[in-house]
Amino acid sequence: MSGDIQVPIPVNEPVRMYAPGTPERTALKAKLKEMASQEIEIPLLIGGKEVRTGRTAKNVMPHKHGHTLATCHWAGQTEIDAAIKAAQEARKEWSLWPWEERASVLLRAAELLATTWRDTLNAATMLGQSKTAHQAEIDAACELIDFYRFNVHFAERLYQDQPLSAPGMWNRLEYRELEGFVYAITPFNFTSIAGNLPTSPALMGNTVVWKPGRTTIFSGYYIAKLLEAAGMPPGVINFVPGDSGQITDMVLASPEFAGVHFTGSTPVFQSFWRTIGENIHKYRSYPRIVGETGGKDFIVAHASADADALVTAIVRGAFEYQGQKCSAASRAYIPDTLWTKMKDRLLSEVESIQMGDTTDFRNFMGAVIDEKAFKKITSYVDNARNSSDADVLVGGESDGSEGYFIRPTILQAKRPDYVTMCEEIFGPVLTVYVYPENQWAETLELVDNTSPYALTGAVFATDRRAVTEAHAALRHAAGNFYVNDKPTGAVVGQQPFGGSRASGTNDKAGSGLNLVRWVSARTLKELFVPPTDYRYPYMGAE
Ligand code: SIN
Numbered sequence: 406m407s408g409d410i411q412v413p414i415p416v417n418e419p420v421r422m423y424a425p426g427t428p429e430r431t432a433l434k435a436k437l438k439e440m441a442s443q444e445i446e447i448p449l450l451i452g453g454k455e456v457r458t459g460r461t462a463k464n465v466m467p468h469k470h471g472h473t474l475a476t477c478h479w480a481g482q483t484e485i486d487a488a489i490k491a492a493q494e495a496r497k498e499w500s501l502w503p504w505e506e507r508a509s510v511l512l513r514a515a516e517l518l519a520t521t522w523r524d525t526l527n528a529a530t531m532l533g534q535s536k537t538a539h540q541a542e543i544d545a546a547c548e549l550i551d552f553y554r555f556n557v558h559f560a561e562r563l564y565q566d567q568p569l570s571a572p573g574m575w576n577r578l579e580y581r582e583l584e585g586f587v588y589a590i591t592p593f594n595f596t597s598i599a600g601n602l603p604t605s606p607a608l609m610g611n612t613v614v615w616k617p618g619r620t621t622i623f624s625g626y627y628i629a630k631l632l633e634a635a636g637m638p639p640g641v642i643n644f645v646p647g648d649s650g651q652i653t654d655m656v657l658a659s660p661e662f663a664g665v666h667f668t669g670s671t672p673v674f675q676s677f678w679r680t681i682g683e684n685i686h687k688y689r690s691y692p693r694i695v696g697e698t699g700g701k702d703f704i705v706a707h708a709s710a711d712a713d714a715l716v717t718a719i720v721r722g723a724f725e726y727q728g729q730k731c732s733a734a735s736r737a738y739i740p741d742t743l744w745t746k747m748k749d750r751l752l753s754e755v756e757s758i759q760m761g762d763t764t765d766f767r768n769f770m771g772a773v774i775d776e777k778a779f780k781k782i783t784s785y786v787d788n789a790r791n792s793s794d795a796d797v798l799v800g801g802e803s804d805g806s807e808g809y810f811i812r813p814t815i816l817q818a819k820r821p822d823y824v825t826m827c828e829e830i831f832g833p834v835l836t837v838y839v840y841p842e843n844q845w846a847e848t849l850e851l852v853d854n855t856s857p858y859a860l861t862g863a864v865f866a867t868d869r870r871a872v873t874e875a876h877a878a879l880r881h882a883a884g885n886f887y888v889n890d891k892p893t894g895a896v897v898g899q900q901p902f903g904g905s906r907a908s909g910t911n912d913k914a915g916s917g918l919n920l921v922r923w924v925s926a927r928t929l930k931e932l933f934v935p936p937t938d939y940r941y942p943y944m945g946a947e
Contacts, residue, residue: 415551461476484645488614498638499640500612529623537771549597555915588653588656590616590665590667591615593774603666604632611923615629615643616647616649617644660689666923701828704863705852707875710867716747719891722892734861736835755815782831786811789816817837838851846874860884862879
């Protein structure tokens with residue numbers, strides 16, 4: 406605890422635009438070319454050592470799945486065990502470092518990422534996750550830089566939060582790391598989340614076993630190397646690609662398991678919770694369970710909404726990054742009067758979207774992440790095509806021959822409980838339900854009750870009373886609630902991100918609320934001059 410330490414005040418990393426003719430565009434294109442021309446081998450990183458098992462899996466480009474980017478070594482029982490041991494060993498020293506020394510590793514990582522590593526992480530994300538230059542920039546560069554700089558600032562505030570001391574004594578809170586190791590399981594859709602889930606517990610003195618997403622070991626590896634270049638000591642974060650079930654079973658069976666930091670699907674998260682419950686008697690402490698999972702994110706428009714703003718929010722909110730953001734809009738409720746005014750413009754905007762290889766900067770969308778996602782998303786569209794309860798208004802075409810491409814699709818549901826209004830699809834499919842204008846209050850109720858999730862949502866209205874009504878009716882329907890803005894694009898330090906209900910534990914990534922989950926406070930009370938007589942004054946003779 407060093408109360409007099411002042412970390413640099415964070416500011417959000419400016420977003421580079423990559424417009425034609427700019428040096429940043431030239432540099433990024435050169436890096437894309439270089440990385441696409443190589444096929445790298447990715448080892449596990451355990452206790453600072455590279456480990457090659459010979460059991461491998463491939464990472465490919467989703468928009469050109471015949472092109473392999475990396476051959477990745479896969480952990481087995483021996484390596485998982487070694488990673489758990491390496492984390493425990495590293496904790497002995499790392500947890501005792503002054504917190505500002507740990508912070509400086511992340512501040513250096515942020516600085517490297519803002520400068521010499523920026524193109525590498527952006528290009529890895531564009532090639533391996535099929536993000537456009539803009540989507541990669543706001544994720545792999547800006548958001549990850551922000552996570553590192555802002556988390557340090559939030560940690561400083563947390564450490565400074567100290568109790569009062571009555572005269573003659575000194576009370577302190579010591580923010581210890583958790584007693585054990587933390588398991589970080591990261592998703593494919595955000596490089597920044599992959600970079601944040603292992604490092605936010607590490608900043609607070611924990612050591613980590615990190616299982617990167619199966620399809621994104623490529624960008625994950627570069628994050629691990631960035632952290633190494635920033636001075637992260639060996640064993641603090643152990644990079645362990647492998648079979649999710651096997652790693653999870655071994656990690657959750659360890660008595661030293663102290664917490665899980667997860668982003669992924671709701672069923673997987675719930676299965677972790679069940680296993681942790683079954684193993685609870687084995688653990689040294691009650692593990693911290695922190696997870697951000699699914700969503701069925703909504704846009705609800707009032708009759709007073711600005712139609713053009715609504716159209717733009719729908720296009721960006723539903724289709725950027727192919728609808729694969731946890732926050733992506735996937736159901737919209739629009740009053741009949743407004744729908745008549747905006748439908749044609751919305752459909753023609755969606756028709757105009759260019760999709761393809763993300764190294765072609767004219768594209769607004771790339772491919773979905775893999776074949777499994779491609780099949781799942783297209784099955785929803787095919788079912789809608791054959792259903793009397795829904796119409797395909799635009800899109801619906803798909804082609805998986807070279808890359809996993811699905812055109813941005815808008816369905817119109819005739820019933821508000823049609824399956825695509827309720828279930829998470831995680832792809833470029835938005836379903837619209839057109840409601841009678843005079844049923845605003847009933848529609849807000851529908852929005853609230855239609856899905857088990859509560860991640861993001863947006864209301865569009867110019868009538869302030871309608872906004873106030875939506876605030877109240879949808880109070881628990883979204884952890885990130887937007888007024889006259891799309892429900893995606895949360896910025897660290899500005900809109901802390903996370904949802905409740907089936908969407909997760911709402912421990913807001915990129916905020917002090919998250920960091921507090923990774924410490925176990927010890928209260929210290931010290932008397933300067935302790936009493937030497939057990940008798941209290943009231944006991945004196947009259
Ligand atoms: C996400 O975590 O999926 C997205 C964050 C955002 O777009 O606001």
